[in-house]
Amino acid sequence: MLESNPYASPYTVAAQPADARATFIRKTYAHLGGAIAAFAILEYFFLQSEAMLSLVAPLMGNWWLVLIAFMGVSWIANKWALSSTSKGMQYAGLGLYVVAEAIIFIPILYLAMAITGSATLIAQAGIITAALFLGITAIAFVTKKDFSFLNSFLMVGGFIALGLIFASMIFGFQLGIIFCGAMALFASVAILRDTSNIIHHYGTDQYVAASLGLFASVALLFWYVIQILLSLASSD
Incomplete structure (x- = not known):
């Protein structure tokens, strides 16, 4: 649920010639594709590493610490990616966020593989996420509407979701498949x-920040699609 500030530059894409926009x-x-590829490669090696699995395993019972740390890392990564003075800092922000996401995903991907005995469920989640992403992207580009009015909905929805997540961790209740479905819609x-x-x-000049914001939303959707598939697999 990373928030970016796409209004930092007065020279917006919409005001530029067609070739500059393209x-x-x-x-x-291209940067989004690179981030996704890097995420997939990191996950492959992380899931093969006993040391990484041992490092992450104790965190599974302390998700509130993980969530707080991840929110802090997200803020730093986004701030770096929006740097107007250093392209290197922008790439550092994108790289930091990709690595943080890869670490956060280790337990759920490991669980998915343990339940199914293969990477089939992960592949299914990837296909569903890609299909949804392509459909949503087509809607935005075909309609060319400005959907920035959704910022308020996402801000309020994000706070509600975080509140429910923290409440579930404090009081020990399960949020369930309905919450996962709502979060997939949110993403x-x-x-x-x-x-x-x-x-x-x-x-x-903000294509790195733009790719980071989009990668964050795609990763969120992927996370909850996996959660939904895991819930369905567990109920069989």
Whole structure:
């Protein structure tokens, strides 16, 4: 649930010539593809590493600490990615966020493999996430509407979701598949908003920050699609 500030540059994409807009969009999605590829490679090696699994295992019973740490890392990564003075700092922010996401995902991916005995469920979640992402992206580019009005909904929804997550960890209740479905919808709306910002609001030099914001929303959707599939698999 990473929030970015796509309004930092006065030279927004929408105000630029068609070739500049096209270049910005290509760079953004190329960086998104690179972030996803890096995430997948890191997960492959992390899941093969006994040392990494041993390091992450104790955190599974202290998810509130993980969540707080992740929120802090997300804030730092986003701040770096929005740097207007250093391209290296922007890439450092994107890299930091990808690594943080890869570490956060280790337990749930390990659980998915343990339950199914293979990576089938993970592959299914990846396909579903990709299909939803492509559909939402098509809506944003075909309609060309400005969906920045969704910011308020996402902000309020994000606080409610965090409150429920913390409450579940404190009082020990399960949020269940309905919550996961609602969060998958939340992530889908975030992708729509982020894609709209790519079309309308980012500056042409902010493609790293744009890719980070979109990667964060895609990762959130992937997380809850896995949760839904795990719930369905467990109920069989």
